[in-house]
Amino acid sequence: MSAPARAWSVVWPPALIVGVCLVAWQGAVWILGIPEYLLPSPIQVGTALGFESERLLFATGRTAGSMLAGFGLSALLGIVLGSVLATVPLARRGIYPLTLLLQMVPVVAIAPMLVIWFGYGAPSVIAAACVVSIFPVIAGTLDGLQSVDPGLRELFGIHRASRVRTWWLLGLPSSLPNIFTGLRVAAGLAVIGAVVGEFVGAYGGTRAPLGAVIISALKQNRADVVFAAIVLASVLGFALFGVVNLLGWVCLRRWHASAR
Amino acid sequence: MIGSATGVTLKNLHKVFEPDVTVVDGLDLTIESGKFTALLGPSGCGKTTILRMIGGLEEPDLGEIGFSSESPTTAFCFQEPRLLPWRSVRGNVGLPLELAKVGKPARSAAVDAAIDLVGLADAAQRLPAALSGGMRMRTALARSLVTDPGLLLLDEPFASLDEVTRFRLDEEVSRLVRSRDATVLIVTHSIAEAVFLADEVVVLSDRPARIMGRFNVDFAVRNVGLRVTPAFAEISSRVYEALRSGMEDVS
Numbered sequence: 001m002s003a004p005a006r007a008w009s010v011v012w013p014p015a016l017i018v019g020v021c022l023v024a025w026q027g028a029v030w031i032l033g034i035p036e037y038l039l040p041s042p043i044q045v046g047t048a049l050g051f052e053s054e055r056l057l058f059a060t061g062r063t064a065g066s067m068l069a070g071f072g073l074s075a076l077l078g079i080v081l082g083s084v085l086a087t088v089p090l091a092r093r094g095i096y097p098l099t100l101l102l103q104m105v106p107v108v109a110i111a112p113m114l115v116i117w118f119g120y121g122a123p124s125v126i127a128a129a130c131v132v133s134i135f136p137v138i139a140g141t142l143d144g145l146q147s148v149d150p151g152l153r154e155l156f157g158i159h160r161a162s163r164v165r166t167w168w169l170l171g172l173p174s175s176l177p178n179i180f181t182g183l184r185v186a187a188g189l190a191v192i193g194a195v196v197g198e199f200v201g202a203y204g205g206t207r208a209p210l211g212a213v214i215i216s217a218l219k220q221n222r223a224d225v226v227f228a229a230i231v232l233a234s235v236l237g238f239a240l241f242g243v244v245n246l247l248g249w250v251c252l253r254r255w256h257a258s259a260r
Numbered sequence: 261m262i263g264s265a266t267g268v269t270l271k272n273l274h275k276v277f278e279p280d281v282t283v284v285d286g287l288d289l290t291i292e293s294g295k296f297t298a299l300l301g302p303s304g305c306g307k308t309t310i311l312r313m314i315g316g317l318e319e320p321d322l323g324e325i326g327f328s329s330e331s332p333t334t335a336f337c338f339q340e341p342r343l344l345p346w347r348s349v350r351g352n353v354g355l356p357l358e359l360a361k362v363g364k365p366a367r368s369a370a371v372d373a374a375i376d377l378v379g380l381a382d383a384a385q386r387l388p389a390a391l392s393g394g395m396r397m398r399t400a401l402a403r404s405l406v407t408d409p410g411l412l413l414l415d416e417p418f419a420s421l422d423e424v425t426r427f428r429l430d431e432e433v434s435r436l437v438r439s440r441d442a443t444v445l446i447v448t449h450s451i452a453e454a455v456f457l458a459d460e461v462v463v464l465s466d467r468p469a470r471i472m473g474r475f476n477v478d479f480a481v482r483n484v485g486l487r488v489t490p491a492f493a494e495i496s497s498r499v500y501e502a503l504r505s506g507m508e509d510v511s
Binding site: 151152156157161169173174176256 | 316340
């Protein structure tokens with residue numbers, strides 16, 4: 001199968017379902033006469049996207065920046081922390097259960113504390129994106145490092161490789177499939193963390209990010225703008241997921257079954 | 261990294277695995293420096309454990325392991341190739357030198373030489389997934405030879421391969437290691453392999469491993485024709501008798 005044909009075979013099933021859902025949504029709004037402030041139709045959302053494009057695109061850019069910074073931070077810290085937990089059994093027993101808290105406590109509950117610690121603006125939003133998305137990276141790294149082939153570990157032991165070199169040359173490459181699984185989950189969570197962080201910690205006004213746009217649109221009963229902002233946040237999530245997926249494919253395609 | 265042939269002496273070696281499985285029980289054995297020795301015994305008799313203790317991968321419960329040189333350079337070739345799947349043949353062969361922090365130019369020359377030795381020059385850039393079983397074992401063999409070890413420990417390296425490939429690789433191993441200043445110890449349960457490769461075949465009984473016989477194998481030429489000679493058949497038959505008596509002894 002040629003590359004375009006393969007790409008088309010991936011794209012058309014979800015595109016078809018999205019198309020059918022949009023038609024059903026539009027039809028339901030028309031037929032049932034649902035008011036715009038309760039559920040705007042896809043056409044109304046599209047119109048809002050067009051009319052508010054400048055403000056919404058600026059907001060998307062700001063949210064994208066916070067999401068990327070938060071995701072980058074969680075990727076870096078997650079891999080480092082996962083590696084430490086895999087290497088130091090005492091840290092694993094002591095710290096790993098606590099990292100579950102990051103997964104259990106809702107970000108809406110943490111966000112106000114982050115504002116207290118980091119202040120209003122980008123730092124608290126980045127922190128929210130990081131806190132929400134770090135756990136899958138830690139878990140993926142830890143799982144990957146704990147499932148390194150014991151035979152290969154023995155090989156490195158025979159050659160008296162140091163812990164750091166064993167991690168760098170064996171543990172890390174061997175864990176890449178698990179790390180990328182964690183990063184894919186984290187990509188989706190990072191956008192949620194950024195938007196929720198912006199609900200609480202971002203400045204409003206004309207230069208507001210998506211989360212703040214949603215809050216201000218809610219206050220003005222502009223459901224069409226809320227939906228438009230949600231669409232753009234989803235696009236951000238998909239884009240980051242796609243980039244991580246592509247990166248994973250580039251790193252693993254030659255040797256790991258998951259990327260072939 | 262160049263090592264000189266290292267002899268090995270085992271004195272009163274004991275090894276018990278939990279729960280109370282005695283694998284080696286007071287084994288004494290001397291492996292002469294520069295010789296190719298085969299440890300032959302039935303599956304599960306403890307021969308791999310002996311090899312792993314010599315290689316430092318297992319600690320004996322009792323007894324001593326002595327080496328004829330002060331700091332022996334040892335290399336291990338396992339039953340499985342144990343290759344890093346994300347590294348090419350070159351990358352895998354060069355790994356021991358990389359871990360020993362050998363500089364790039366010296367490493368590159370040694371890796372090229374080892375890959376040439378095992379006949380994988382054309383496949384040097386391929387990943388393990390793109391190699392046949394025999395090519396993977398050759399890569400593992402090149403990796404164990406690249407440091408020029410004084411003591412080479414081979415743990416049934418070709419056990420999982422088909423017989424034709426196995427015979428071919430036996431011939432290659434014989435050619436490769438006999439041109440070096442190294443002591444080689446191979447563990448196998450194949451009589452034909454042991455007799456073809458080794459200068460001395462040490463036959464072990466079923467668990468716990470005891471020495472049932474030692475056979476000097478003195479063939480001037482070891483090539484494809486050797487396996488069909490009467491001398492080969494005669495010594496194989498004697499080795500078989502010792503092996504069988506070791507198994508009957510225990511049962």
